[in-house]
Ligand code: FAD
């Protein structure tokens with residue numbers, strides 16, 4: 001008898017571990033482990049998503065006629081011992097992990113076995129390339145740029161290309177993805193899913209056992225089965241992708257989802273494969289249903305950013321998690337867990353995280369990430385927070401996005417400059433400032449937007465590291481040209497804010 005061990009972020013019937021299984025000779029093992037759930041203080045809905053999706057997946061395997069040994073246990077070790085005793089497997093298959101800690105844990109477990117063969121299987125189609133292929137794509141030690149990688153991926157996968165050329169005449173329509181939305185712009189609502197009995201049971205367990213974890217438990221809106229995830233994908237392609245491109249970087253008070261797909265939680269645990277999502281978006285463009293800036297903009301996120309980010313993680317771990325280019329050490333303020341702050345942009349960005357474990361990319365990057373950089377928050381505490389609070393968080397996707405893209409704590413492994421901005425950018429891309437206690441046009445006054453002085457304070461305090469960066473020359477020139485007294489007043493205001 002052979003065991004096929006399936007983990008909570010590998011719930012795809014398309015994986016070799018399922019496709020190659022034998023109903024007579026194999027048993028699937030799935031473990032809901034308390035100890036894994038306490039590695040970090042996860043958002044309640046993240047736990048519900050993983051446990052509920054696992055239980056549904058186990059039921060699907062049983063419906064197909066497979067034997068499934070599903071265990072709720074204190075730890076993987078305990079559950080494994082019980083399974084080994086009951087089934088006496090001669091061989092174990094599992095799918096390769098991307099997250100470093102899990103990879104190490106599996107190696108340790110493998111060493112503890114005696115007389116049992118272990119075979120580690122490919123994680124495609126959960127990713128587009130194997131770990132070896134992606135490491136081959138990112139040669140040397142970095143830094144790396146996403147754009148050339150993305151072009152190679154378009155050609156390699158034959159997505160939106162005609163021969164060697166990009167469909168639409170350009171590889172990237174990024175310039176057409178930056179329109180602000182007017183307050184009265186109405187976006188089609190994203191499909192959400194009512195919890196069934198399995199999910200309700202899991203919600204009860206989470207409330208009982210993880211009641212002190214952060215985040216709201218209800219309303220729980222996420223897809224927990226492939227069927228639901230496909231419904232969400234089809235609705236997105238048909239009704240919401242059209243406006244995705246134009247408003248990709250926009251933010252609107254009270255509209256937490258706008259035209260974003262909300263598919264990351266499903267893709268990251270295997271309910272959808274990245275390639276099927278990409279092909280549907282491509283087909284919608286070819287059928288004339290969506291404009292090129294939407295199709296290309298969306299596809300770039302998946303075959304470009306998602307795969308690139310994973311490559312950075314695989315190349316740079318384990319040292320990467322400790323990077324701290326600017327030696328930032330401040331603790332996260334308590335409003336990161338309850339959204340209770342007078343800064344309206346921070347409130348509007350963190351509130352959806354507390355309510356749903358989600359916010360969209362530009363809020364993660366240009367509001368929360370920007371805040372963390374300008375206020376000098378510890379990168380490790382910040383990445384822990386992202387890891388714990390988001391429905392789609394997994395170590396491989398969090399660390400490069402947070403430490404690299406948002407905080408520049410890696411000194412530029414994947415970004416050519418820090419993504420920092422004053423309140424002016426947030427005001428341009430959102431309607432948050434209109435109802436904020438702070439004044440986005442003020443710099444040093446009592447009611448001044450905190451981002452304004454802290455933006456210059458950040459640039460000034462890290463001039464040794466950044467002023468020679470060719471993409472930042474202009475902004476440092478602007479700063480140097482300013483009146484000495486004005487500069488002093490801005491720096492003093494920034495200093496006061498940091499102390500507060
Ligand atoms: P959409 O805006 O609809 O984008 C489509 C898809 O593209 C996403 O579903 C996702 O699969 C992929 N994608 C887009 N950008 C990225 C990216 N930079 N890296 C990887 N995949 C990407 N993504 C996660 O999946 N998990 C995380 O924990 C996560 N943390 C992030 C933290 C920070 C600071 C930043 C700046 C980005 C983070 N991202 C993360 C990337 C991105 O913000 C989310 O994938 C996206 O917001 C998910 O929402 P969506 O499905 O509506 O995405």
Ligand code: SF4
Nearest residue numbers: 345423433436440449
């Ligand atoms: Fe954010 Fe400043 Fe605008 Fe307030 S004024 S919403 S703090 S950018």
